[in-house]
Amino acid sequence: MEPTKKIWMDGKMVDWEKANVHVLTHGLHYGGGVFEGIRVYETAKGQAIFRLRDHMIRFYDSAKVIELKIPYSLDKLCEAVKEVVRVNGPKVDYIRPIAYYGTGAVGLNPIRLPTKVAIACMFMGPYLGDDQQRNGARLITSSWEKPSNRAAALNAKICGNYINSVLARLEAVRKGADEALMLDSVGNVAEGTGENLFMVKNGRISTPGMASGILGGITRDSILQLAPDLGFGVTERNITRSELFVADEVFLTGTAAEVLPVREIDDRPIGGGKPGPISLKIQRAFSEVTKGKNKKYAHWLDYLK
Ligand SMILES: Cc1ncc(COP(=O)(O)O)c(C=O)c1O
Known part of the structure; x- marks a missing residue:
């Protein structure tokens, strides 16, 4: 995977190499997170994101299942997804939003942990070749x-x-x-x-x-x-x-x-x-x-x- 320029992390655009997480992140230890995969296509009218809102609705639904509260509105995150693609230029074709329980306790109960959200994009090409x-x-x-x-x-x-x-x-x-x-x-x-x-x-x-x-x-x-x-x-x-x-x-x-x-x-x-x-x-x-x-x-x- 080739690095792109920026990743949206908790409301800010961060350089690709600085978009890191703490080693005690709940999501890392127990898989307490949800994600999406979204395609960007090249069309006659420029880049377009396929079924963005439907993907982001599923993102919130997945979060609801694990009781993860996403502290941004659906509109705000859809706009953030678009902004990430704009910032990273025409070569990207895949977007990866992720939300996960952050740090604060080592036990399984995530309920008091902060929610972290990131949106990255990259070039993927044909998935299996x-x-x-x-x-x-x-x-x-x-x-x-x-x-x-x-x-x-x-x-x-x-x-x-x-x-x-x-x-x-x-x-x-x-x-x-x-x-x-x-x-x-x-x-x-x-x-x-x-x-x-x-x-x-x-x-x-x-x-x-x-x-x-x-x-x-x-x-x-x-x-x-x-x-x-x-x-x-x-x-x-x-x-x-x-x-x-x-x-x-x-x-x-x-x-x-x-x-x-x-x-x-x-x-x-x-x-x-x-x-x-x-x-x-x-x-x-x-x-x-x-x-x-x-x-x-x-x-x-x-x-x-
Ligand atoms: C387990 C699983 N099934 C099916 C799909 C296909 O879903 P979609 O068409 O929304 O990408 C995916 C990919 O998201 C998946 O991870």
Whole structure:
């Protein structure tokens, strides 16, 4: 990761190398924090942030789940996000807001601790690589399952939740795959380590529902709205691992991964072992929306100028 110029920290723009946290930060020890990942796109009208307000609403919702009080209004933080991108120039394509319990006690109870908030941005490029974006990613089913809804608050983007994804991703990379497929606590398909999953069979699109322990992705929601425009309904339902083995197509969605076709799961080719026509149609349609080429969804873009 290349450093950028400034990071917004607790209300001030701070130099990249000075944006540090105290070693006794609660969020560092116990994962008591929440974060977002937001994309910036280059359009004909300059840089635009994709679904900024929706991401920041999820940020506040995630904070609410862990009882973290964010001492800024939604409008103020949306403006701060835009300002960070403006200050750091045209090369950035990804924004990372984070809020976390600060220092003051070493115990687990965070309730009296101060809330710290930061917003950074950087260049990410294609999350899993150019080849994967074009030709499809290779997945393995992780031996680490998602915790049950009784064990974790999985609809919230809580820092501590992500150690489960980190374990799965380490396993996938060690086995030479691009990404891990995660099953939920009863063995149904949940999602990738940082992406939601869709499958296509006989022209029908399905995706796991919220009860499968997924994060309610903003990209997933965008596809749920976009797919009917292309003539496809999407059913939210339980999906089994072996259904994926006989699917015509599988694709992942996420802010970082965007719409990412899957060409192989557990060494088995999916469909023809290359991105299928419906995945490609959806990938193209999503890309047009993010580049400001679809008037219907113009309200999803927040222009910097
Ligand atoms: C676990 C998990 N699932 C799904 C997603 C996709 O969500 P979004 O499309 O909002 O980026 C993400 C990324 O934020 C994630 O971390």
